[in-house]
Amino acid sequence: MGGPTTAIERLQSLVRIRTVSYADRELIDPAPFKEFARQLAAGFPLLHAKLDRTVVLDHGMLFHWRGRGAERPVVLMAHIDVVPVEESDTWQHPAFGAEIHDGVLWGRGTLDDKGCLAGICEVVESLLGQGFVPAQDVWLSFGCDEEVMGKAAPEAVRILQDKGIEPWFVLDEGGAVAHDAFPGVSKPLAVIGVTEKGITNVRLSVDGRGGHASMPTRMDTTARLARAILRLDRSPFPSSVPAPTIEMFRRLADHLPLALRPLARNAERLKPALARALVAAGPESAAMTRTTAVVTTLSGSPANNVLASRATAGINVRIMVGDSVSGVVERIRTVVKDERVDVEVVESNEPSPLSPTDDDAFRLLEATIATTFPDAVPTPYVMMGATDSRFFTAICDRVYRFAPFRMTRAQRESIHSYDERIGIDDYLDGIAFYRRLIEAIR
Secondary structure: OOOOOOHHHHHHHHHOOOOEOOOOHHHOOHHHHHHHHHHHHHHOHHHHHHOEEEEEOOOEEEEEEOOOEEEEEEEEEEEOOEOOOOOOOOOOOOOOOOOEEOOEEEOOOOOOOHHHHHHHHHHHHHHHHOOOOOOEEEEEEEEOOHHHOOOHHHHHHHHHHHOOOOOOEEEEEEEEEEOOOOOOOOOOEEEEEEEEOEEEEEEEEEEOOOEEOOOOOOOOHHHHHHHHHHHHHOOOOOOOOOHHHHHHHHHHHHHOOHHHHHHHHOOOOOHHHHHHHHHHOOHHHHOOOOOEEEEEEEEOOOOOOEEOOEEEEEEEEEEOEOEOHHHHHHHHHHHHOOOOOEEEEEEEOOOOOOOOOOOHHHHHHHHHHHHHOOOOEEEEEEEOOOOHHHHHHHOOOOEEEEEEEEEOHHHHHHOOOOOOEEEHHHHHHHHHHHHHHHHHOO
16 A cells, blocks of 8 residues: 655654653553554655665664765754643644644644654655765664653664764754744744753752641741742843854844844844843743753642642753853752752753854755745854754764744744644745755765
8 A cells, every 4th residue: 555645645644643752661652653654664665665774772763875975974863753732732723633724734743843854755755766866875863752852862873873974964953944033033044053052850859747738837848849949930040142143143133123233243242232132032032042940840749638748840951052060050059049959960961062154064054045945044043942963963063953944933832832833835845955955965
C-alpha cells in the first residue's frame, strides 16, 4: 500500500501520530513512534531505500546520504516527539487532527518540529528521484526525546564521533522568519540561532514536621517556600546584551523607528540603554537580555487538613550566554536568603558556545534565506529555548538553529501551547529553502 501522495498529505499523516514524550520514560507509548517510522517509510520510500539508516536508541533515526565528497559533511536535524496536550487547552481544531482551514494546517508538531522533519525528507526524496548527489555527505539526525532533554541526540553525536565525522555545519530548529518580532519593525526577521541559553532545572524544598491543619505553625514549610519564590520573582537576573544581539541591532538599524536608530547603530557603546529598551519592549525581547528563572511545578501537602512536611518548587532556568550553572545557583541561594530552603540542581546544561557569523556556512544560510524570503532581514540571535543541537557543539563549531517557516507572534506563542499551526504556503516555502540549501552545498 502506498503512502500519502502530496507534501501536505505527508505532513498531515505525521502530525496525526501522537508521538508524545515524557521525562518518565515509563509513560511513553512506543506504538505511535513505531507508527511514525512506518509512515515515514511509506511517505519517503527512496530516502529509506538509498540512504543508510541507523536506529538511535529506541526511536531516533540517523540517515547517511553519501555525497561526491566527505570533507565537509553537513547535519540537518529535527525531532519526532512532541509535548503533551493538556486537557484544559482550548484548541480551535483538534490537536492531532491535522485539519486544514483557510490555508492553514493545525496540529501539535506542525511547527515543533514535524514541519522541519517532513520538509527535509520532502527535499531528499525529490532530489533522489532526480538522481541528484550532494556535493558533500549529508546526515539527517531525527531525535525522539528532544522535548524531555533526552538521550537520543547525545547518542547520535557518539555514533558520529565513532565514525570520525566532524561536520562543517549543523542546522536544527530554533529561529524562524519571525513577523511582529520587534516593535516598530515592519519587516520580518529571519533569526538564526548562533547559540542557545543553557537549560537547568532547580528544586527548592523545605522540610518540616507537618501535622494537623487545625494547629498551624507560623512560617511553616509552604509559607517559607512561598517567601523564597516571591524573593526570586522580585529579583530578576541582571540584564546584558551579548554579541549576537549587538549584531542583530546593527542589522536592524535601518528598519527601526527613527528615534531608535542611533541606539541600534551604536549598540556596542550603549549596551545599558539597549538592555533597558529590550526589557521594556516585552517578555520576548526581555528574555534576550538575561537569565530567566521561573517556577513551573509546586507540591505540598497531600490533603486539605494536613500541614506539609515537605514543600517543593521546580524552577526552570534558562541561562544567558556569559552566565554559568554554578553562578546561577549561587545567586538563587543568595536571593532566597534562607538556609532552611534547600537548593538542588536536578539537571543542567551550560549555554552553548557561539557559532561564527563571519563564515562561509553562515553566509550560505543568509544567501538561502535571501533567495527564499527576500523581504526578511537575516540576523543572528541568542535562542531562548533548548534544542538537540546543543549536544552537537561537541563535534562542530558551526551549529545553527533556524526553522525556515514564517511565523506570526501568535504562532510562536502557540508552540508548547494550544492552536499550533502552519500556513500551507509557508510550509512549501520551507521545503524550497531546504532544497536550495542542499543544492548550494559545496
